[in-house]
Structure formats: structure tokens, C-alpha cells
Amino acid sequence: MVNTPTVAERLASTREEISRIERRSGREPGSVRLMCVSKTQPSDAVQEALIAGQRLFGENRVQEAPKKWPELRSRFPDAELHLIGPLQTNKVRDAVELFDVIETVDRLRLVEALAHEVQRAGRAPRFMVEVNTGAEPQKAGILPAEADQFIRICLETYGLPVVGLMCIPPAGEQASPHFALLAQIAKRNGLAELSMGMSADYELAIQLGATCIRLGTAIFGART
Numbered sequence: 603m604v605n606t607p608t609v610a611e612r613l614a615s616t617r618e619e620i621s622r623i624e625r626r627s628g629r630e631p632g633s634v635r636l637m638c639v640s641k642t643q644p645s646d647a648v649q650e651a652l653i654a655g656q657r658l659f660g661e662n663r664v665q666e667a668p669k670k671w672p673e674l675r676s677r678f679p680d681a682e683l684h685l686i687g688p689l690q691t692n693k694v695r696d697a698v699e700l701f702d703v704i705e706t707v708d709r710l711r712l713v714e715a716l717a718h719e720v721q722r723a724g725r726a727p728r729f730m731v732e733v734n735t736g737a738e739p740q741k742a743g744i745l746p747a748e749a750d751q752f753i754r755i756c757l758e759t760y761g762l763p764v765v766g767l768m769c770i771p772p773a774g775e776q777a778s779p780h781f782a783l784l785a786q787i788a789k790r791n792g793l794a795e796l797s798m799g800m801s802a803d804y805e806l807a808i809q810l811g812a813t814c815i816r817l818g819t820a821i822f823g824a825r826t
């Protein structure tokens with residue numbers, strides 16, 4: 603008989619693994635935050651992670667958050683929720699209300715809509731700029747060549763509190779050049795946060811400077 607590990611067990615072993623990788627890569631202990639990607643997961647599974655002490659979560663669809671999170675947040679007020687999927691301008695109001703960090707800022711029209719909503723609501727989440735490091739035509743994210751100017755516009759023209767960058771490297775490619783590129787762009791723009799690395803490649807991401815890794819299947823098992 604093989605017992606499937608529980609969410610709490612996976613969390614514990616993953617946290618240990620992150621510590622080992624931090625030590626091996628000369629990263630400061632505790633400098634890498636673990637985000638549990640709870641997209642498609644039922645409230646029960648998320649609650650299990652919360653009870654095990656996990657506080658940082660990511661959802662990729664704005665519509666999914668209101669179904670799970672108001673209830674969970676009322677019981678775990680210090681939970682932190684990030685949006686890690688594409689944001690349509692017509693969902694900006696919900697997103698600003700529901701998320702602590704919006705990681706997928708990637709075009710001027712969205713920046714305008716976000717700045718407008720932050721003014722209106724008097725509430726500002728923190729923001730990250732998504733970079734399309736592989737310049738894939740179908741993928742969201744600002745192109746690397748346009749990133750510096752875009753970041754400046756977010757910060758200076760619109761006053762958005764941009765704290766870092768995120769990327770999703772092209773599927774089936776070596777991730778390290780993409781992580782290295784993201785780290786370079788963040789460094790030259792003075793941004794501290796790097797959201798990069800998923801279940802399959804988080805060790806590389808930590809080696810290359812990730813401050814937040816986004817793990818779904820490693821914690822919750824395969825999505826159905």
C-alpha cells in the first residue's frame with residue numbers, strides 16, 4: 603500500500619527542500635517565500651494548507667477567488683492572496699478588491715485601468731510586472747526589450763507600487779536563461795521581488811534569485 607501524502611505532509615517536506623536549496627545556493631535562509639497555487643483546488647484543500655501554517659496563496663482567475671476566499675480570509679485574516687493569471691480590464695475592480703498583490707501587470711491599458719481603480723477605491727494592492735521572457739506571441743507579459751520603459755511608466759507616470767517581476771518560461775525549454783533574464787531586468791530597475799519557479803523548476807529559480815516560488819502540484823497533487 604502506498605499512502606498519498608497529505609497537503610500538510612507535502613508542505614512540510616517542500617519547506618525542508620526549500621531550506622536545503624537555499625543553503626546549497628548560498629541564499630539567505632528564509633529569503634524564498636513559498637506560494638501555494640490554489641487554482642482549481644476546493645476550499646477543503648486550501649484550508650488544510652492554512653491549518654498547516656501556510657499563508658501565501660496564488661489564484662490564476664479573478665472569478666475563482668470570490669467563491670473561496672472571503673470565507674477563508676475571515677477565518678485566517680493574515681492570509682495573503684496573489685493574482686498570477688491574466689487580468690482583463692473589466693475585472694480590475696474585483697481584482698483590486700480581492701488580491702493583495704497583482705503579479706500580472708503587462709500592458710499600458712491595464713496600468714491605466716489599475717491606476718484609475720486604485721484612486722477610486724482608495725486601496726492599493728502591490729503590483730508585479732509580468733515579463734514574457736521567451737517573447738512567445740501567444741503569451742501574456744511585456745517583452746523584455748520594453749520592460750525598462752514599462753516599469754518606469756508604471757512607477758513614475760501612474761504611481762503604481764510595483765515591487766517586482768514575474769515570469770512563466772516557455773514550456774519545454776530550459777528555464778534558467780529565462781530566470782536569469784528576469785533577475786537582470788529586476789536588478790537594473792531596482793526591484794526586489796522575483797516571482798519565478800513552479801513545481802518542476804523551483805530549484806533553478808531559487809539558485810537564480812527567486813524571492814517567491816509558485817507551487818501547485820507539488821503541494822496539492824495533480825490538478826483534476
Ligand SMILES: *Cc1c(COP(=O)(O)O)cnc(C)c1O
Pocket residue numbers: 639641662686687770800801802816817818819820
Ligand atoms: C498553475 C500555475 C503555477 C503552479 O504550477 P505547478 O506546476 O502546478 O506548480 C505557477 N504559476 C502560474 C502562473 C500558474 O498558473
